[in-house]
Amino acid sequence: MRVGLFGTGPWAARVHGPALAAHPEVELTGVWGRRPDAAGALAEQLGTRAYAEADALIDDVDAVAFALPPDVQAEIAARAARAGRHLLLDKPVATDVAAARALAAAAADVASVVFFTLRFSTASAPWPAEQAAAGGWFTGRAEWLGSIYAPDTKSPYAESPWRREKGALWDVGPHALSLLVPALGDVTSVTAARGPLDTTHLLLRHGSGASSTATLSLTAPEKAGGVTVELRGASGVVTLPEVWGDGPLDAYARAVDALLAAARTGVPHACDVRFGLRVTEILAEAERSLL
Structure with missing residues (x-):
């Protein structure tokens, strides 16, 4: 599967990028970030290329992986889903309920997985x-x-x-x-x-x-x-049980496995974008109760 990575921060550099680059069933096609210099540096580190435009990277891949702020993620992921690209999202999928609902609607016909770390850690996943x-x-x-x-x-x-x-x-x-x-x-x-x-x-x-x-x-x-x-x-x-298991790199690799399986079989994963939407709805209700 050709995957594009969106995001260049510490989580992208330490977890998402290395796990995608090392996965035997993934071709890490490229990296896009809001800071072109950071995208270039991370792409070089990962042995791939930096893209100047987000839509150009979407055009060149089968799936997109995100390490962006949630509300930036939601808008780009919805565009990618409408283009037929599978989604490997980070949590929360958005902090705005309307944006999360729009993303879930756009992703109705593609595979999606949200990376809730402990749902993919070897020790805690079951x-x-x-x-x-x-x-x-x-x-x-x-x-x-x-x-x-x-x-x-x-x-x-x-x-x-x-x-x-x-x-x-x-x-x-x-x-x-x-x-x-x-x-x-x-x-x-x-x-x-x-x-x-x-x-x-x-x-x-x-x-x-x-x-x-x-x-x-x-x-x-x-x-x-x-x-x-x-x-x-x-x-x-x-x-x-033991929280972190083999660590976040292993957990992220298992999330990639889950996305590949969902794309291949058409069977939604339990941690798909619809579950991500529900989490956003719950947290938004909690936030309202604080006001």
Whole structure:
């Protein structure tokens, strides 16, 4: 499959690009970015070419992969989908519900996969479906505490304007929902409350009757950071296993595998653009409740 990479930031350079370039069933056709100099440098690093125009890269590929801010991603991905290109999206697919719905509509006839990291990590990928099959859950909780903007840390992702503007709700909230929703059922109501700095607390009700909470932050002290997901119910207490497995490169390679399979078979993946849309709808409702 000929794939074009859109985006040139740290995530593109460290994960998306290397994973695509190394995949045996992918030809990394080229790179496009909003900064031509960065696109040229990344293309050279990956052994491919830089494109000056996004539409020119769309014309030359079978699929497009994104490492762009969500609302930039949504507009270009919709154009690519209308041109018949398959989509490997990053989360969230958009932070605007109308843009997410427009993208989902445009992508109705192509394969799509949204890269929720832990849904593709070797250790954690089977966990949500296993818990859904077990059933009988009473409540759950997710804590996703990052330190990108903590005073005592320096992260390469701290220069991301959209993360700074939208905060943990939109950056790590999708990760938490990607595990809680398939395990406990769709969200029927959500409210949110502010914590320290950008920290946000969610209270969710699910279609199964269970409730859950999520604590999300990009400003937690480094020693307080980490990820925990726990469910409690009739069969006891279960906790998400080792979070990162073989790391993000391996997880992204599995997301590429998933896109190839969906394109080949026509069977939608559980983490397709429609699930990405639902995550955006939930987070937008949570954000409204903060106002």
